[in-house]
Amino acid sequence: MAYKSLFTVVTHPAQAEAAIAGAAKIAATHDAHLDILALGVDRTQIGYSYVGSGAVVLQAAMDRAEQDARDVEAAVRKAVGEQLPTLRCSIEAAVTQLGALTDIVAQRARFADLVVLPKPYGNGQGTEAEAVVEAALFEGHAPVLVLPATGAGNAASPRRIVVAWNQSGEAMAAIRKALPTLKQADTVNIAVIDPPQHGPERSDPGGLLCQMLVRHGVRAEVSVLARSLPRISDLLARHVLDQGADMLVMGAYGHSRFREAILGGATRNMLEQAEVPVLMAH
Numbered sequence: 001m002a003y004k005s006l007f008t009v010v011t012h013p014a015q016a017e018a019a020i021a022g023a024a025k026i027a028a029t030h031d032a033h034l035d036i037l038a039l040g041v042d043r044t045q046i047g048y049s050y051v052g053s054g055a056v057v058l059q060a061a062m063d064r065a066e067q068d069a070r071d072v073e074a075a076v077r078k079a080v081g082e083q084l085p086t087l088r089c090s091i092e093a094a095v096t097q098l099g100a101l102t103d104i105v106a107q108r109a110r111f112a113d114l115v116v117l118p119k120p121y122g123n124g125q126g127t128e129a130e131a132v133v134e135a136a137l138f139e140g141h142a143p144v145l146v147l148p149a150t151g152a153g154n155a156a157s158p159r160r161i162v163v164a165w166n167q168s169g170e171a172m173a174a175i176r177k178a179l180p181t182l183k184q185a186d187t188v189n190i191a192v193i194d195p196p197q198h199g200p201e202r203s204d205p206g207g208l209l210c211q212m213l214v215r216h217g218v219r220a221e222v223s224v225l226a227r228s229l230p231r232i233s234d235l236l237a238r239h240v241l242d243q244g245a246d247m248l249v250m251g252a253y254g255h256s257r258f259r260e261a262i263l264g265g266a267t268r269n270m271l272e273q274a275e276v277p278v279l280m281a282h
Contacts, residue, residue, distance in 0.1 A: 002030055002032075002113075002180050003026070003030040003032050003113040003114045003180055004030065004031075004032045004033065004113055005032060005033055005035065005111065005112045005113045005114075006023055006026060006027050006030075006032045006033065006034045006035065006112060006113065006114050006115075006116055007034075007035045007036075007037070007108060007109055007111075007112035007114075007115045007116070007136075007142070008020070008023040008034065008035075008036055008037070008115065008116045008117060009036075009037045009039055009105060009115075009117060009132045009136075010036065010037070010038055010039065010072050010075070010076050011039045011040075011041055011072065011126065011128050011129065011132065012072065012124065012126070013071050013072050013074070013075035014075075014124055015118060015124070016072065016075035016076045016078070016079045017075070017078075017079045017082070018118060018147075018151060019079075019116075019117070019118050019147075020036065020076060020079035020080055020082075020083065021079065021082075021083070021151065021152070022116060022118070022147045022151055022152035022155065023036075023116040023152075024080075024083040024084070024087050024089075025152050025155070025156045026114070026116055026145070026152065026155060026156045027087060027088070027089070028084060028086065028087065028156070029156035029157055030156075030180070032088075032113070032114075033088045033089065033090070034087065034088065034089040034090075035089070035090050035092070035108065035112065036076055036080070036089060036090065036091045036092070037092050037093075037094060037104075037105070037108060038069060038072040038073040038075075038076045038091060038092065038093040038094070039069065039072065039093075039094055039095075039096065039101075039104070039105075039128075039132075040065040040066055040067070040068035040069025040070070040071075040072060040093070040094070040095045040096075041065060041068065041095075041096060041097075041098055041101060041126075041128045042061045042062055042064070042065035042095065042096065042097045042098065043061075043097075043098050043126070043127070043128070044058060044061040044097065044098075062095070065095045065096075065097075066095050068095075069093045069094065069095050070093065072093070073091065073093040076091055077091060098127065098128060098131070101128060101131050101132065101135060102131065102134070102135040102139050102260060103135075103139075105131075105132050105135035105136055105139075105140065106135045106136065106139035106140035107140075108140070109135065109136040109139075109140025109141075109142040110140045110141055110142060112140075112142050113142075113143075114142070114143055114144075114145055114177075115136040115140070115142045115143065115144045115145070116144075116145045116147065117132060117133055117136070117144060117145070117146055117147070118146070118147050118149075119146055119147065119148055119149055119271060119272075119274070120132070120133050120146070120271065121268075121271065121272050122149055130263065133146065133263070133271075134254070134260070134261065134262060134263060137252045137254075137261075137263075137280060137281070137282045138252075138254055138260060138261040138282055139260060141282070142281075143173075143174065143177035143178070143279060143280065143281040144252070144279070144280050144281070145277055145278070145279045145280075146271055146274070146277065146278045146279075146280065147277050148274055148275050148276060148277065150275065152277065153246060153276060153277060154246035154247070155246070155247060155277040157184060158181060158184075158185055158245075158246035158247040158277075159185055159186045159187070159246055160185065160186060160187050160188075160189070160243055160244055160245045160246055160247075161178075161181070161182060161185045161187070161188045161189070161245055161246065161247045161248070161249060162188075162189045162191055162236070162239060162240050162243055162245040162247070162248050162249070163175060163178075163182075163188060163189065163190045163191065163209075163248075163249045163250075164191055164193075164236055164248065164249065164250040164251070165190050165191065165192050165206050165209055166192070166193070166251075167199065167200070167201060168251055168253075169251075170251025170252060170253055170281070170282055171250065171251035172251075173251060173281040173282060174249050174250055174251045174252070174279060174280055174281040175209070175213075175249060176281075177279070177281045178249045178279050178281075179216060179218075181247070181249075181279065182213060182216075182218045182220075182249070183216060183217050183218055185218070185219065186219060187219050187221065188213060188218050188219060188220045188221070189220075189221055189222075189223055189239075189243050189245070190206045190209055190210055190213075190220060190221065190222045190223065191223050191225060191236065191239050192205040192206045192222060192223070192224045192225065193225045193226075193227055193232060193235060193236070194225070194226060194227035195224060205222065205224050206222035206224070207222065210222050223239070225239060231266070231269060232266055233266055233269035233270040233273065234269075234273075236248065236250070236270060237270070237273050237274065237275075240274075240275075240276060241275075245276060246276055246277070247276055247277050247278070247279060248270075248274065248276055248277075248278045248279070249278075249279045249280075250267075250270065250278065250279075250280055251280065251281065251282065252267050252280040252281060252282040253266060253267050253282075254267070254282065261282075267280070
């Protein structure tokens, strides 16, 4: 398997340059096509009642979202023009209300081999940034590569990768989706934190996963870590730094919100502090 269809979403003109540059770099490495969605978001809270002026307010909000979509599309086209002429890409502009964002993003994400998005936290990020990540992961069922504020770094061809392994289905989904990248790395470190004493892998934590990856040609090794910090995310972040890793691969965990899911606390904490690209799947 290789990544041949990449997808990214831009919701603000200021984000276009960094988002496109990172995704384009990865697309060039994998000889992939990049689909770009320039999205204008109507953030109106439709649950509120605007007595006597509801239709006017809603129309004004939609007009503003349509203008936002045009501005984002213009910024995206400018950013694409700054990439190598060999970049194969398509650009689509669309408008959605915040409550309907999940459907439009998920519908496109499910046809991508990899979704590349900027970190959804930090200065200039609106509420829709996290919603885009959640939509791609939980409704689009696509692997998502989240880039830190510093950009793609070595995400296109990482040399050292840390894999967070806790025997969960989410972790295994992320590892399977990351295989094209894992096979290219010089070293893949499987991090097992405080393994259960009576679990199925009690005698050899991470051993079966390491065996599976080695059979795929991955240069894998296992590190068993004691839980020396209160939060798993803090321990993983320190281990990534100690390993000099270019990427972290981990499962994405969430909590039910009616038919959707939202990022769980551990996943959110990891993304908030990550200084390297994080590849997640659910």
